[in-house]
Each structure stands twice: as structure tokens, then as C-alpha cells.
Amino acid sequence: MDNQLLENIVNEVIKRVQEETYIEIEASGKHVHLNREAIDALFGTGYQLTKARDLSQPGQYACKERVTLIGPKGSLHNVVILGPERKESQVEVSHSDAVVLGVPVPVRESGKVDGTPGIVIASGSHMIRLDQGLIAAQRHIHVKTEDAEKYGLVNGEIVQVKVMSNRSLIFDDVMVRVSPNYETYMHIDYDEANACGFVKGTKGKILKKSI
Amino acid sequence: MDNQLLENIVNEVIKRVQEETYIEIEASGKHVHLNREAIDALFGTGYQLTKARDLSQPGQYACKERVTLIGPKGSLHNVVILGPERKESQVEVSHSDAVVLGVPVPVRESGKVDGTPGIVIASGSHMIRLDQGLIAAQRHIHVKTEDAEKYGLVNGEIVQVKVMSNRSLIFDDVMVRVSPNYETYMHIDYDEANACGFVKGTKGKILKKSI
Numbered sequence: 003m004d005n006q007l008l009e010n011i012v013n014e015v016i017k018r019v020q021e022e023t024y025i026e027i028e029a030s031g032k033h034v035h036l037n038r039e040a041i042d043a044l045f046g047t048g049y050q051l052t053k054a055r056d057l058s059q060p061g062q063y064a065c066k067e068r069v070t071l072i073g074p075k076g077s078l079h080n081v082v083i084l085g086p087e088r089k090e091s092q093v094e095v096s097h098s099d100a101v102v103l104g105v106p107v108p109v110r111e112s113g114k115v116d117g118t119p120g121i122v123i124a125s126g127s128h129m130i131r132l133d134q135g136l137i138a139a140q141r142h143i144h145v146k147t148e149d150a151e152k153y154g155l156v157n158g159e160i161v162q163v164k165v166m167s168n169r170s171l172i173f174d175d176v177m178v179r180v181s182p183n184y185e186t187y188m189h190i191d192y193d194e195a196n197a198c199g200f201v202k203g204t205k206g207k208i209l210k211k212s213i
Numbered sequence: 214m215d216n217q218l219l220e221n222i223v224n225e226v227i228k229r230v231q232e233e234t235y236i237e238i239e240a241s242g243k244h245v246h247l248n249r250e251a252i253d254a255l256f257g258t259g260y261q262l263t264k265a266r267d268l269s270q271p272g273q274y275a276c277k278e279r280v281t282l283i284g285p286k287g288s289l290h291n292v293v294i295l296g297p298e299r300k301e302s303q304v305e306v307s308h309s310d311a312v313v314l315g316v317p318v319p320v321r322e323s324g325k326v327d328g329t330p331g332i333v334i335a336s337g338s339h340m341i342r343l344d345q346g347l348i349a350a351q352r353h354i355h356v357k358t359e360d361a362e363k364y365g366l367v368n369g370e371i372v373q374v375k376v377m378s379n380r381s382l383i384f385d386d387v388m389v390r391v392s393p394n395y396e397t398y399m400h401i402d403y404d405e406a407n408a409c410g411f412v413k414g415t416k417g418k419i420l421k422k423s424i
Binding site (some may be wrong): 023096097098109140141144162164168170171172175192193194196197198199201 | 246307308309320351352373375379380381382383384385402405407408409410413
């Protein structure tokens with residue numbers, strides 16, 4: 003076999019593998035990110051959140067402390083706080099959760115909370131009202147830089163992801179976010195998880211072709 | 214322009230239109246279908262359900278009467294009954310509803326309830342226990358026979374349906390059901406509706422090509 007032929011075959015195999023990129027999916031339940039001001043108000047000045055378990059993204063963790071979300075129509079109890087603290091508080095719920103609260107919730111990329119609805123957060127008798135920050139998280143894929151290179155993905159790229167299950171579907175408009183600090187996982191919420199027959203370990207196949 | 218060319222153009226346009234078939238989508242909330250035995254037990258022997266409003270499918274209607282579903286973990290109140298009565302009782306909920314009840318629910322085609330979980334249904338102090346019949350409905354399209362001919366769809370066919378929205382996705386494995394007694398609508402549940410950014414009037418484009 004000549005070198006050129008070998009090179010062509012290797013390139014073709016790499017191309018095929020890139021075209022069939024499977025990513026592990028995680029479903030995110032409702033959760034809050036709190037800033038220093040919110041932690042002070044809910045738990046006392048200078049309070050430090052207690053790590054309960056690490057999440058798949060390095061440095062991110064679920065806390066022992068829980069809060070209640072209070073909307074005009076109803077409340078959601080025992081809502082997990084994800085650490086570490088952030089510059090801006092943010093509350094992520096599904097549309098199903100939003101129906102319980104009685105607040106229509108927009109789909110937003112994490113951190114893009116301008117103009118989103120506010121919500122009341124309570125811990126025991128302590129209560130704060132966020133003026134904004136209630137969102138349904140836009141589905142996205144965290145991609146570690148070396149995986150991005152391997153799979154031919156770039157930061158900010160929009161892809162489709164096919165989920166094979168007893169309720170197969172293809173998620174459209176999935177945002178790719180690349181960082182050396184990420185582990186490679188796709189994140190969806192529980193409405194999306196329920197709609198696609200998600201179980202722990204479900205993988206999605208990245209499709210770069212639009213249909 | 215010669216006749217053959219005209220014919221070719223017309224055929225090509227028809228083909229393209231068929232390939233771009235848009236169907237109105239409806240989201241179904243949790244509901245129950247009751248048989249005579251269940252109606253007798255819940256509302257009294259010989260009781261006739263009261264029509265509250267017609268549904269999109271001819272002859273189908275929502276009833277004034279409501280029931281409570283009782284699971285091992287929780288209850289769902291004010292659940293609508295859809296008429297007319299059926300040979301077999303069936304309860305359709307979303308996975309989100311199933312979490313409240315505390316019963317894992319399988320995705321099934323309507324009517325195919327063999328081996329599905331049971332559930333308790335209550336109306337006031339009257340209560341029955343179905344041995345089976347709790348399902349999450351498999352997404353499907355009701356197609357009127359004349360539309361099926363127009364769109365080139367056949368009964369039992371599996372298609373994909375693309376939904377354009379702020380949460381676009383392509384539903385895979387969508388069952389086509391054709392009948393002269395149907396009006397043409399796609400039915401999904403509220404998990405699926407939330408996952409695809411559904412609002413009243415949302416349409417889906419039928420794709421016959423598999424990806």
C-alpha cells in the first residue's frame with residue numbers, strides 16, 4: 003500500500019469518526035446559582051456553602067443547602083444550590099417547574115439573564131427577591147478543548163444531536179461551548195430528558211448537517 | 214413550453230410540496246379514558262359523562278367531570294376525562310406527572326396497555342384501581358385519509374417531524390395513523406411540548422428521510 007493511499011484511508015476514517023461523535027448526556031434538574039449578596043441574605047453574612055458532591059464539570063458542585071422558590075402560583079421546595087458562588091444569581095427551572103411557580107420562563111444561555119423574570123428565594127425565614135435571573139437553560143454541550151479538536155467542533159458552533167431511545171429525537175440548535183476547563187457532556191433539562199426517553203448513560207450523536 | 218416540460222415541473226412542485234408537509238401540533242395534558250365499569254364505580258351506575266367541549270378529533274370531547282389520580286408518592290388532581298367511554302380504561306400522563314405519582318410510566322401507543330402499571334382513580338369518595346392502563350402516549354399524527362393521499366403518507370408509517378421554534382428539534386419515530394374519521398393533527402405530551410418550545414399554533418414539518 004502506498005503512503006498516499008494510506009493517508010487517504012486514515013483521513014477518511016477520521017472524517018467518519020468525527021461525523022459519528024457520541025457525547026454522554028446529563029439531565030439538569032432545577033437549581034440555583036447564588037452570588038455573595040444572596041448567600042449573605044439567605045444564610046447569614048460570610049456564610050460558606052457546603053459541598054455535597056462534585057458535578058461532571060470540574061470545580062462545580064452540588065451544595066448541602068437547599069432553598070425554596072416561591073412564585074405567584076406555587077412553590078418548589080428542596081431546590082439544590084450549585085457552587086461555587088457566582089457574580090450573578092441565576093435560577094434554572096424547566097417549563098414544567100415554571101407552570102408550578104406560575105411564571106412563564108424564557109429559554110436562555112446560562113449567564114444571559116437581562117430582561118428575564120424575577121423570583122423569590124427562601125431559606126427558612128430568610129427571603130430574597132431576585133429582580134431577574136429565572137431561566138430555562140438552553141441545551142448545550144460542554145466540550146473539553148482536546149475533544150473539540152478531535153471532533154472538529156468550535157466554540158459557539160450550533161449542531162444537532164440525535165438521541166437514540168424509545169423516544170428518539172434530534173435536538174436542533176444545540177450550542178457548543180469549548181473550554182480546557184470542561185469535561186465533555188451535553189446538558190438538557192428534565193422536559194427535554196423526558197421527551198427523549200433519557201436514562202442515565204444515554205448518549206447523543208452529534209450531527210453537523212442541518213435538516 | 215411543451216406539455217412534457219410542464220408536466221415535469223408540476224410533478225416536481227408537487228413532490229417538493231409533499232416533502233414539505235406542515236401539520237398543526239397539539240399538546241395533550243394528562244387525561245383519562247374510562248370504560249362503563251369505571252364510570253359506574255366512580256359516578257354511579259348508568260351515569261352519563263357531560264360533554265364540556267369538543268376536541269380536534271371528530272366525536273372526541275373533554276368532559277365536565279374531573280378525577281384524581283393517586284400514586285404511591287403523590288396525587289394529581291382535577292384530571293380531565295375524555296369521552297366517549299371506551300372498551301378499556303386508560304390513563305395518559307407525562308413523565309413529569311409520573312414523577313409526582315411515583316410510578317415509572319412506559320411510552321405506549323394508545324390502546325396497547327398490556328403489562329403497563331395500574332393506578333388508583335378517585336372521584337369524591339369513590340375510588341377504583343386499574344390493574345393496568347397507565348401510559349405516556351407515543352407521539353403520533355392523526356391524518357385524515359384525503360390528507361394522507363395528498364401528502365403521500367400511509368397508515369402505520371414512521372416519519373420524522375421537525376418543529377421550528379426557539380427550541381427547535383426533530384421528533385424521530387413519529388407514528389402516522391390514517392383514518393377518514395380523523396382531522397389532521399400531531400399529538401405530543403407536555404414534556405415534548407416543553408422540550409420543543411411549543412405554543413398554540415406551532416406546526417411541524419414532516420420529513421420522510423431518516424437521519
